[in-house]
Amino acid sequence: MNNALLELKNISYKYKNNLILNKVNLKINSGEKIALLGKSGSGKTTLISVLNGTIKPTEGEVKLFNKSYEELDRKQKRKITTIWQDLRLIEDLSAEQNVNCGLLAENNFYFAFKNLLNISSFKKAHEYMQLCRLHNSIYDKKIRKLSGGQKQRVAIARSLIQGSNILLADEPFNNLDPKLITTIKNLLLDNVDKNNSKKSPKTALVALHRLDLLNNFDKVIGIREGKIFFNIKRNNLKKFHLDKIY
Amino acid sequence: MNKLKLNYTSLSFLPILVCIPLGYQLINNIHLGGFKLFQEFLISAFNPKIDNEIIITVINRLNETILIGFFSWLVSISFGAIFGIISSNIFCKIFNIPNFFSRVIRFFLTIIRSIHEVVWGILLMQIYGINFSIGIIAICIPYIAVNSKVFAEQLETIDYKSFESINQINAPKFSSLLTLIWNPIINTFKNFGIYRLECSIRSTVILGLFGIGGIGTSIFLSFQALNFRELWTYLWSLAILIILSGIIFKKIKFNTTNKILSIFFIAVFFITILFSFSYFLYFIFNNNFENFNSVSSLLKSSSDLGLFDFLKLILETIILSLLSTGIAISLPPLVIGIFNNNSSKIFIKIFAFLLRLIPTPLILLTLLTFNNPSLSLAALTLGLHNAGITSKLLFTNLDNQDKRNYIAMKSLGISKKTSWLLGLFSQQAKSYLAYCTYRSDIIIRETAIVGVIGSVGLGWQLQESLSSFAWQEVTIVLIAYSSIAIVGELINGKIKNSLT
Numbered sequence A: 001m002n003n004a005l006l007e008l009k010n011i012s013y014k015y016k017n018n019l020i021l022n023k024v025n026l027k028i029n030s031g032e033k034i035a036l037l038g039k040s041g042s043g044k045t046t047l048i049s050v051l052n053g054t055i056k057p058t059e060g061e062v063k064l065f066n067k068s069y070e071e072l073d074r075k076q077k078r079k080i081t082t083i084w085q086d087l088r089l090i091e092d093l094s095a096e097q098n099v100n101c102g103l104l105a106e107n108n109f110y111f112a113f114k115n116l117l118n119i120s121s122f123k124k125a126h127e128y129m130q131l132c133r134l135h136n137s138i139y140d141k142k143i144r145k146l147s148g149g150q151k152q153r154v155a156i157a158r159s160l161i162q163g164s165n166i167l168l169a170d171e172p173f174n175n176l177d178p179k180l181i182t183t184i185k186n187l188l189l190d191n192v193d194k195n196n197s198k199k200s201p202k203t204a205l206v207a208l209h210r211l212d213l214l215n216n217f218d219k220v221i222g223i224r225e226g227k228i229f230f231n232i233k234r235n236n237l238k239k240f241h242l243d244k245i246y
Numbered sequence B: 001m002n003k004l005k006l007n008y009t010s011l012s013f014l015p016i017l018v019c020i021p022l023g024y025q026l027i028n029n030i031h032l033g034g035f036k037l038f039q040e041f042l043i044s045a046f047n048p049k050i051d052n053e054i055i056i057t058v059i060n061r062l063n064e065t066i067l068i069g070f071f072s073w074l075v076s077i078s079f080g081a082i083f084g085i086i087s088s089n090i091f092c093k094i095f096n097i098p099n100f101f102s103r104v105i106r107f108f109l110t111i112i113r114s115i116h117e118v119v120w121g122i123l124l125m126q127i128y129g130i131n132f133s134i135g136i137i138a139i140c141i142p143y144i145a146v147n148s149k150v151f152a153e154q155l156e157t158i159d160y161k162s163f164e165s166i167n168q169i170n171a172p173k174f175s176s177l178l179t180l181i182w183n184p185i186i187n188t189f190k191n192f193g194i195y196r197l198e199c200s201i202r203s204t205v206i207l208g209l210f211g212i213g214g215i216g217t218s219i220f221l222s223f224q225a226l227n228f229r230e231l232w233t234y235l236w237s238l239a240i241l242i243i244l245s246g247i248i249f250k251k252i253k254f255n256t257t258n259k260i261l262s263i264f265f266i267a268v269f270f271i272t273i274l275f276s277f278s279y280f281l282y283f284i285f286n287n288n289f290e291n292f293n294s295v296s297s298l299l300k301s302s303s304d305l306g307l308f309d310f311l312k313l314i315l316e317t318i319i320l321s322l323l324s325t326g327i328a329i330s331l332p333p334l335v336i337g338i339f340n341n342n343s344s345k346i347f348i349k350i351f352a353f354l355l356r357l358i359p360t361p362l363i364l365l366t367l368l369t370f371n372n373p374s375l376s377l378a379a380l381t382l383g384l385h386n387a388g389i390t391s392k393l394l395f396t397n398l399d400n401q402d403k404r405n406y407i408a409m410k411s412l413g414i415s416k417k418t419s420w421l422l423g424l425f426s427q428q429a430k431s432y433l434a435y436c437t438y439r440s441d442i443i444i445r446e447t448a449i450v451g452v453i454g455s456v457g458l459g460w461q462l463q464e465s466l467s468s469f470a471w472q473e474v475t476i477v478l479i480a481y482s483s484i485a486i487v488g489e490l491i492n493g494k495i496k497n498s499l500t
C-alpha cells in the first residue's frame, strides 16, 4: 500500500527553455515535518507551486492522496494550505479581513460578503493573529500600511486558520526577528487548532535557507538547480550533504 | 537646412491645418441673413428672462432632467459593474470559463458602445414613441457598455498572484470572486462612477433636444421660437446645476468603512438591478410593438440608397471626425499659448465652459444663423465643443505642473510664448495627445448628433431612413456607423499605446 499524502513522480518543469525542475521524485507521508534546503534560485518556490497545484509540471505526475489534481474535489484540495514567499495578501483589505479569507472555504457566500463589509465576526481571526504575536492595534489596518514582518505574520495566520492538514511554507521566517522565529516555528510545526483536542500531527514542508532552524524537522531535502540531491532524516545530515547544495 | 522635427509638441499643433479646407468652405458659405439673430442670441446671454413663471418651468424641467439623468446613471452604473465583472478575465479564471466567452461579451458590448445614445434614442422613439423611460433606456444602452469596459479594465489590475492565493483556499467560487473584485469595484465607483452622473445629465439634455423631455426640450423649443432670452435662462440654470453638482461631488467623500453607508449602497445596487430587470420584462411584454409591426412589411422594401451615395456618406462621416478631432486637439494649446496672460486665461476658461455647456446641436443651430449647412460647419461645431473639453483637461494639467522650467526660461530672457511652449506645454504634450485619442473615439460617435441637424454623413441618413420607415436602410446605416466607430477605436487604441 502506498500511503504517501503527496507524491511527485519524475516531475520536470520547463520555463522558456530553462529546466527549472529536473526529474524530481518526492514522497511526503502523513505527519512528516520536512525542511527544504537550497540556495536562492534553486527551485524551492517552483517545487512548492507544483505541490499545491498552481503550476502544472511539463512532465511527470503529481499525486495527492493517490489522486491527480483533476480528480480531487475542492474539499480534498482544502487539505493543503500554502504560505507564499511573496505572501499574496490582498493589499487593500485590512489585516483581520485577510486572515478571515482563510475561513472562506468553510463558510458560505454571506460570510465573504460580511467580511468585506467588516460586519463578520473576527473572533477566530484575532485568536490566530494573537498566536502569531500580532498586536491588536494592527487588526484593522490595511495590509499596505504594515511592516514586512507584520505582513509575514498575517499571511501565516491566514494560512493556519484554514485548519488544513498539510502545510507548504515558502521561507516563512523572512522578515522576522530571532525571538519571533522560534515562536512562529513552533506554531507551524505543532498543531495549533485550539478547538481540536486530539493533537493530530500536521504534515509540513518548509522551504528554508538557514541551517540553524533545522532542529524541529524530521527530514531534510536538499535541492540545487532543480534537482533533489538528498532526502534524508535530519539526524543523518552531514556536512558533505550541505556542500553538495551550497 | 533645418529639418522639421516631428515631436509630440509639434504633433499637437499640426492638426490645426484642418482649418485651411474648413475655413475655405465656411467662408464660401457665409450668409448675412441671420446675423441679427446671432447678435440677439449673444446679447440675450447677458439678459436672460427671469420671472416667476419661467423659474417654475425651469425647476420642473430641471427635475425631469435630473430624474432621467439620475436613473439612467444608477441603472447603467449597476449593470455596467455586472457586465464588467462578467467580461473580465478574473471571472473566467475563477469559473473556468473559456476566454472565448469574455471575448464574445466584450465584442457585443463594443458594438453597443459604438452607437451614440442619441442614435439609440431616435431609434427607440421611432419604435415606441416618446416617453421618459425611452430616454432612460437610450442612455443606459451605450452607457452600460462604456461603464462595463471601465470596470473590466479596473478588474484587470487585480494581481494574478492574489488570485492564485485566494484560489488555493478553495472557497466557494462566488466568495473568492467577491473578495478579489471588491476593492477595484468600489474604487471604480468612487473615481469614475460619480463623474458618469454628470455625463448622463449632459446626455439627457441632448436627448431632450430631440424631444425626450426635460430642460433639453425646453432649450430646443425656445430656440425654435427664437426666444433667446428664455433660452439663456435654461442654459444658465443648466450651468448652475452642473457647477453645483461638481462642487457637491467634490465635497462628498465616500467612506467605505462606514458600515451603514456601505449597506445602504449595496441595497440600492440590488434594488436597482431587480427593479430595472422587472421593468425591462414589463416593457417587453406590455409593448405590442404596434408601430413596429405596421412597418415590418416595409422591411423587404428595396433601399433607395445607392452604393455610391452610401460610400459618400461613410467618407463624409470619416472626414467629419477627422476635421473635428483636428480642431479639438490643436485649438486649445494654440489659443492658450498665444493668449498667455491671466486675463485672457479667464476669458478662455469661460468660453470653454460655454462650449461644454451648450449642447452640440444648439451650437450648430446658432452657427447656422450665418452660415449655410455644410460638412465644415458640422465639423467646426463638433470640434469646438470637444475643444472645450480638451482645454479643460489641458488647463488642469498645466495648472498642476511644476513651473520651474518655465520660470527659468523666462528669466533667461526667452519670450513668454516660447517659454510657455518649451517649458510648460512640451512636457504635457504626450499625455495630452493620449487623452485626445480617447476623445477622438467619442467624436466619431458624436458625428451622428451633428449629422442629424447639419445634414451630413450617416447621422443625417439615419434620420431620413427612419422617418420613411426604411428599416433596411436604417440597419445598413447603423452597421456602417458602428463599423467606423469600432475601426476608429482600434486605430486610436494603437496610437494611444504608442503614446503611453
Ligand SMILES: Nc1ncnc2c1ncn2[C@@H]1O[C@H](COP(=O)(O)OP(=O)(O)O)[C@@H](O)[C@H]1O
Pocket: A015, A020, A038, A039, A040, A041, A042, A043, A044, A045, A046, A047
Ligand atoms: N516566473 C518566472 N520567470 C522567470 N524565471 C523564473 C520564474 N519562475 C522561476 N524562475 C526561475 O526558476 C528558477 C527557480 O526559481 P525559484 O523556484 O523561485 O527558486 P527559489 O525559490 O529556490 O529561490 C530561478 O532560476 C528563477 O530564475
Ligand SMILES: [Mg+2]
Pocket: A041, A044, A045, A046, A085, A170
Ligand atoms: Mg523562492
